[in-house]
Amino acid sequence: MAVLGAAGRMGSTVVRAVQDAPDLELVAAVDAHEDLSVVVDAGAQVAVDFTVPSATEGNVHALVDAGVHLVVGTTGWDDDSLARVRDHLADRPGVGVLVAPNFALGAVLAMAFAARAARWFESVEVIELHHPDKVDAPSGTARHTASAIAAARAAAALGPLPDATTQSLDGARGADVDGVRVHSVRLRGLVAHEEILLGNAGEQLTIRHDSFDRVSFMPGVLLAVRQVGSRPGLTVGLEQLLDLA
């Protein structure tokens, strides 16, 4: 297999993880701006793309043309660029592409569990906690989680969340993401953490994910590498591989 963006932080971590995996062989490690022909020439069956938003879509189309399966962790994909890949794959029936915004198994499971639990609880809120050098609040993961919870509540015809607050200091009740409150904590020493709190009269369910290091993404990347060849077409999100039913 091949790694694109092999000199980057995520890419180099993937290179080491592949080298440590006895069932995988690394045949090409390509820096972000090198030519992709090396991937095909080396005979790679699967490529992992952790490059940059401006390069990733071009990489995918080029390697799909060459019959190489792809696992894509680069950010910047939207509905339009995903649709173009889906169309392209319709003409290449044996090729599989998996695009996922998050490869940490625990984070993906936390989000999936929160969405499934949401319809059974009267209340739900999200707290995300990160290091204080982060520039955006809430985190993308927390926004996705809150949106998925809101969609699950809407599908179950649940009404607005109970909240009797009438006197509030500005900001105390957090940000409103599709009607779900999200609180962003910034604390030196933390990395990336998310907590979903669900409550009914007399009980609470808490789902928490702690990410301490980017090595936590490797089991998810390797899982995708091993499965993408047997999943033709476009797959979006690692949760599709996790057999949660």
Add this chain to the structure above:
Amino acid sequence: MAVLGAAGRMGSTVVRAVQDAPDLELVAAVDAHEDLSVVVDAGAQVAVDFTVPSATEGNVHALVDAGVHLVVGTTGWDDDSLARVRDHLADRPGVGVLVAPNFALGAVLAMAFAARAARWFESVEVIELHHPDKVDAPSGTARHTASAIAAARAAAALGPLPDATTQSLDGARGADVDGVRVHSVRLRGLVAHEEILLGNAGEQLTIRHDSFDRVSFMPGVLLAVRQVGSRPGLTVGLEQLLDLA
């Protein structure tokens, strides 16, 4: 509908919950040792049984004969008594019986999520926390959770949990339930709490359930009452109704 064991702690809580539910009508509240004929005479379609282990199986067979659906929360059921109900229901094709050891939605979800997550993590342990008047350790819920986790790991062909401990004070590493470590905390002020910790290199997933009051069982009981009539045969466990797929 009818409540059996209506004078008990759980039964009386169910009586109040049914009275507060606009779509349900209570037609009979039967104490543990009263005659069941009142249930049939009152025209109940569904009965909830929170009686005692010595009475519950007899109640179920008598009401199945009368064509009444049952939701059973009484403890003491085993594989043999469940098999006898399943056989009986084979002769009464329209009747449904649901037996569940736990009606707290959050506790049931916590256990289901832990079992589904277990195969994706290298490590897992269970901590349960209760008031210090509890006589058994670990709790039944924690034992069930650990067994379900162990079964999921075995199904995924995972090996023993990593543990380099060579010097240990007796008891420090908890109890061994099917190879999964379970720790029992007893603390004044607590009610019933369970925490499942799952770990991979660089990340942790935590699933926690807090039960503060037995009113937390009511949404699960009412859900079962509303669905049992459309689920003929024997259903074991509330998770079957929770649409987790």
Add this chain to the structure above:
Amino acid sequence: MAVLGAAGRMGSTVVRAVQDAPDLELVAAVDAHEDLSVVVDAGAQVAVDFTVPSATEGNVHALVDAGVHLVVGTTGWDDDSLARVRDHLADRPGVGVLVAPNFALGAVLAMAFAARAARWFESVEVIELHHPDKVDAPSGTARHTASAIAAARAAAALGPLPDATTQSLDGARGADVDGVRVHSVRLRGLVAHEEILLGNAGEQLTIRHDSFDRVSFMPGVLLAVRQVGSRPGLTVGLEQLLDLA
């Protein structure tokens, strides 16, 4: 001893706690609007006041005149009303009055520990969690905690808390209380909870208090009742009795 406001929720809980304490004798239980002469006539040495803001200051001055020690948990005291009691006690040298906004030992300790720890950490934030019927956010306890933390940081000449946020949804970063961020979660099933998170590079200290029931105030009330007679003058805050040095 005597209880003022004995028919109220807190007052009646105090009455039961005093009746259960072998070393204390209840000689008068006075409803909010009854005459205080019964306290003096009954020979009470100590009175506990859980009445209403409009009555409490009058009660205190009347009983100080009668030489009765007081433990006051009624809200509504400010610097001016406290100063008037202090002045009055200067003329009654043997009499003690303790006014405290919170009698939960754990809550008082959490706040005291957070203030003492604050100067040793680069980051600190406060999360408070309550049931969704609460009308104000943040809670008074959380505001006091944040102010005490801010004062401790200022005394240690620490600068502003690190926070690189440049893009934020409105409210995500919580309320600003003297420069300390406070987040208010509202969730069905909760009672009253507070968490203080302190962070340095590579480590986190978390102090959390959970209040499940107003019986948690009783050990603090009884402690104050037993000590107030040997602490002449005005004492503000239960932490003064807790021997934290």
Add this chain to the structure above:
Amino acid sequence: MAVLGAAGRMGSTVVRAVQDAPDLELVAAVDAHEDLSVVVDAGAQVAVDFTVPSATEGNVHALVDAGVHLVVGTTGWDDDSLARVRDHLADRPGVGVLVAPNFALGAVLAMAFAARAARWFESVEVIELHHPDKVDAPSGTARHTASAIAAARAAAALGPLPDATTQSLDGARGADVDGVRVHSVRLRGLVAHEEILLGNAGEQLTIRHDSFDRVSFMPGVLLAVRQVGSRPGLTVGLEQLLDLA
């Protein structure tokens, strides 16, 4: 100042921390087996010792003779070796030595707060959580914490902790350290974590410390370096410097 054991994991982290501190100057970095004369020749006023148990006591006596203040983080000190240093310092009245088993401010504060809170709670238990490569259970920190809690309870004449357990799987209730239950969790992904749970009827106080990285020891080491010169004699434990009163 000088660092002894400068090539070790802790020593090299101290070297970097000193180099980053504008008010401190590193004049000697000595490997574990080099001659100490370089420390004196370089004019160091303070030395930090992170060497090995077999060397540390000799280092301390040699540098005390030379009038150098010492901050010692090496393990292996006991009452006898500490007494020998105290005796030696009686003859060198201007010299200060600080020996501490733990330099993580948060861990030291957690232990100090737990000991101070213990007398006010009916129940207390300790949970420590580490990576699964750790060979001993419970951790030394958890044992010290439990012992300090037990001493505080004894000093307050509190009786045994409430525990009605009569049926238990072996190990479920944890290890007994001076009558306090300690539970050891081992989980991939964790580093070093400790949680002290204290409970009364209706309330819980939780104090938790998370150590993610050995950089968390540096603020404590630098604090000791800056203060040891003005604390003649022997000081045991970083908490002596933390102004907790």
